[in-house]
Amino acid sequence: MTNLPDTKTLELDLRQGWLTIWFNQPDNRNALSDALVAELAAVLKSVREDRPDYESGVRGITLRGRGGIFCAGADLKNFKDNFQQSGNRADIIKMSSGAAEIFDLVNTAPQVVIVLIEGAAMAGGFGLSCCADVVICESGARFAMTETAIGVTPAQISPFVIQKLGYATARRLMLTAARFDGSEAHELGFADFIADDVAGLEAIEMQLRKQVLGAAPGAVAATKELLGQIAGKPREDVIRLAAENFADRMVSDEAKEGVASFFEKRKPYWVVKPE
Secondary structure, eight states, X not given: OOOOOOOSSEEEEEETTEEEEEEOOGGGTTOBOHHHHHXXXXXXXXXXXXXXXXXXXXOEEEEEEGGGOSBOOBOHHHHIIIIITTOOHHHHHHHHHHHHHHHHHHHTOSSEEEEEEOSEEETHHHHHHHTSSXXXXXXXXXXXXXXXXXXXXXXXXXHHHHHHHOHHXXXXXXXXXXXXXXXXXXXXXXXXXXXXXXXXXXXXXXXXXXXXXXXXXXXXXXXXXXXXXXXXXXXXXXXXXXXXXXXXXXXXXXXXXXXXXHHTTSOOTTOOOOO
């Protein structure tokens, strides 16, 4: 079973195989402070390292923000006090490289990751959302990559924004620091689902949970691994990687159970029954 670390900037709610991670620093609009980033990395690593007991552990993850806002992005006070005053380029490179870890942890998590956005997701908060598998947001939520508007670059988030939105749209939004709402985010392909209120957001999330908890967790993890492997690869490499991935799954205990349950007209063991 999953052993989750103690956290102060995050609220953790694990039930029926689903972990909800609440960003819980509403006083600074759930900015990506050093403490929040470190705790989020620790939580995601603990879930990833739980893979030997994956079937009885965390099957899905939702990221949310307390105080009616998802995430305001980077902690600019930290930038000003600890990096701009010293001007030490090596320290800044180290900080930026370290920040990349959290985006990779979300992007490559073996579980399905849902981001549920109320209020706003700005700059790094927007980039973090682009790393998730599914984005649900309020129709009136606010978004922008504000980095160029304050003289910096959306450096570490740029690959994930391109991954989510495509090169042309990502380029335009990053260069112009354009602001847009949830309805526009849906049209752009950032938001997979939108709703007008929290009840609507949570209804969509619960339906997605039901779908995910009906899928084989090992197969979900293997599919995400394959998708990461084949991106940008030549066609012959894709064929080989896909075939090897499929062969490994075909002889897995999950696949044997899935095929058996089909012929026996029953649910496979991994389907979670609702409370």
